[in-house]
Amino acid sequence: MNLIILEQNDFVDSDRVRLHGRRHQHIQQVHRANPGDQLRVGLLNGRIGTGEIVSLQSDSVELKVNLQAAPPAALPLTLILALPRPKMLKRVIQHVTALGVKKLYLINAYRVEKSYWQTPWLAEDRLREQCLLGLEQAVDTRMPHIELRKRFKPFVEDELPEIAAGTEKLVAHPVTARPCPVDTPYPTTLVVGPEGGLIPYEIEKLQAAGFSAVHLGPRILRVETVLPVLLGRLFPVR
Incomplete structure (x- = not known):
């Protein structure tokens, strides 16, 4: 603490x-x-x-x-994250909170197990508890805003365009030609898929919404590893 x-x-x-x-x-x-x-x-x-x-x-x-x-400045980022495994969810919430993420959407995807949505760790008080632990670690006081979305297509088609308006739109995807930008000067909306990755249909829907697929190299990383790598690359400490 x-x-x-x-x-x-x-x-x-x-x-x-x-x-x-x-x-x-x-x-x-x-x-x-x-x-x-x-x-x-x-x-x-x-x-x-x-x-x-x-x-x-x-x-x-x-x-x-x-x-x-004043507390540290928030990252100019909206993070759209496929719901992780319950065992990983607690660590992920703490990590992204400590890194300065203030807008987080936990969404469904084809490779997200239905049972994940039944975890008690998605209860508002449990999420708040993990956010507080992240704030204590990072010496920050601004509580993140977390939204849950259980339907991928309606979210991407109906909500995401407005959420991502005026930002650089990126989706992390290992099978693509473009490397992830370094030290971006733009507010960003970043989509990160589940452990098994987003399926082609999901990538196509995101690209239709204006998102560009980017990679971090040939290694396939776990969600809890890739998040600090991505955020550190996009918004390095100055």
Whole structure:
């Protein structure tokens, strides 16, 4: 936990918060903090700063907070991702959140197993939990917006054109001639398929919607590997 995320209902005064549960345990057991120590804190969807411990009890901790810095800039990216395996989903949500993705659509595809959509990890509170872990890791406070779309064709035909309007439109596909751009100056909409890849029909539908297929070379990578590679290539740290 590189950042302690605060929420509005944590405030007991204009500049004081009282924390319980996981955050209290982390401060006590991992930071091993004491009254007078300062920790890095941030208000969810707000500013980042410091919190000085003024009281540490067995079941709660109270901090005086000073929030003065803006969170990191979001990536100028909308990520369209075929729903990963449930075991991988948690890690993927944490990773893309830590990398700065703020607009994420989880979609269906031919090679997405129907059972994946039954996982309890798609519940709103479970997705939120994984996003919070990603924000804590990256020292960010802006919560991503996640949408679920269970029908590929209606999404691509009816919604995607408006979602991707005014952006560079890319779909990751290993069997194509064009390499993925490096350090793109444009806002981007990126489609990434499932483990087995998108089928030709799906690529054709995306190309009809204005998307260009791009590759990362001859290696076939897992989704959890390819995402940081793609995002690091498109938007390298400056």
